[in-house]
Amino acid sequence: MNLQDSAIVQQFQQHCSLTEEEKVLLLELEQNPLKVNAGDIIWQENSKVDQFCTISQGWAYSFRNLGDGSRQILKVYLPGDIIGMRDFAFSNRLAGVAMIEEGIVSHFSHEHLLKIFRHSTALTAGLFAIACRQQAVLTERLIYLARRTAQQRLAHFLYEMYLRLGRIGAADEGRFRLPLSQEQLGDILGLSAVHVSRTFTAFREDGLVLRDRHRVTLPDPEALAQLAEFDGGYLNDAVPALFFDREWQSHMLAGPTARSDEQMPGKSKAASAD
Amino acid sequence: MNLQDSAIVQQFQQHCSLTEEEKVLLLELEQNPLKVNAGDIIWQENSKVDQFCTISQGWAYSFRNLGDGSRQILKVYLPGDIIGMRDFAFSNRLAGVAMIEEGIVSHFSHEHLLKIFRHSTALTAGLFAIACRQQAVLTERLIYLARRTAQQRLAHFLYEMYLRLGRIGAADEGRFRLPLSQEQLGDILGLSAVHVSRTFTAFREDGLVLRDRHRVTLPDPEALAQLAEFDGGYLNDAVPALFFDREWQSHMLAGPTARSDEQMPGKSKAASAD
DNA sequence: CGATTATTTGAGTGCCTTCAATACTAGTGG
């Protein structure tokens, strides 16, 4: 695979600059691609944490089954995302992960992550930045689940997906494919499937969202964003310049207490960061 | 300050093993202690991200003001917590932070964090683990805000605080101090202050929670946990042994430039989760 | 084409909200 084609390399390049060596290190995460089918369980809640994975094709989601038989979907994963990083600090999975549609995932181990920490401060910072942004998305979801009406929740989710999909080239002029049933949408939004249906009906009547099965059209995305009180900061805000600046690295080398003599072998200048 | 007394060192020691040098590196984060008063704003939403801080005394919370005048409290910080790490990847703050009561905070910079990445893989992994666990707490909150009744939300929050406070020695036999008004509790739980009051009343009548101003007593903590469908995994689950094993580090040192040829030199098994 | 699953729509219910009024607590100054 070409270095630039990898979804995960692209994801990282939005968060830090990468040398060729670092790209190779990242691509190692995708050494073991595995084709999976729609509905396949990647892992179950409470199973032992042995590895993580990246998703290079298809959609997935993480979920928790609740006591009363209902279920909460926690996060929707798109190509380029790393799945299960949160479990890094745990022995047992806090959530299951399942495929929404067929795709390709690649498993990698704890050690792989540690290797990244060990070999590249830039990748470490990038990984940290990605984790921070994931947490920001989660926080935003928490706010609208706790505080907002069904219309605002659905509007927010649709607009967020629209932005995320646009970023990976899967949305176009307010139109995109959304391979989720209303049941699944309900599980994401903390609503009953019935009420999701009613909310879509209301949107259709208002001309805010048109939907034909899994095709969604937003005639006026900004109107939807406004309804949702969508504050794009958590998705659009710039990553600090620091992440793209490799200078600090050499400065740091001058610092005290240095324990590892050189961890970026030879490399100090950005090679091909855009 | 004695190395062991620092709340932040203790926090890290729950997530990884530390050498003396690493403790020193951590204590540097608390070089600039600052006394702050109840209600003081540490930083405002949308302000520029310049630094982070640790809290060594007092309680704080992060919050977002919403369009309709309401407010969501996102996270409650206790001594030993790092505040604002999520902002690491952003130029502008996504949330404000304010003190609940007077306390001591210490500011530190981006560069400090990078210095940690640079100098200690163990601290990096520990920091990552702490971030993962914070995200787990957030996820749990998302679930109960999205899905559960007022009683379950309050029960969950009280029990969670009980565990967290117990961990830093501030709870004892089901009794602890909770310096939050019902208004603030409502902002945490996504409920109106009025309904928080009603819920406390119901708990008192059921003998589940006794409250006198800011003193809370849980006569039967486990009953409360059961009501909340509290699944302690996200707080209690063991950190993988790997975090306390410094062996992998020296192994890594064996092959700094080595790329893919040997990805887990020698002990590929032991380091994996227990 | 028939069986199954997904979506739509209606009717009735319940949890939590808002509005409003009352009681309590803590802090202040006479």
Add this chain to the structure above:
DNA sequence: CCACTAGTATTGAAGGCACTCAAATAATCG
């Protein structure tokens, strides 16, 4: 020591949003 004030907590009444149950329609798949 008490009256005054401002913040906090309690309790009641009415209303709305989303839920469940139930039935009808539409889409998908073998």
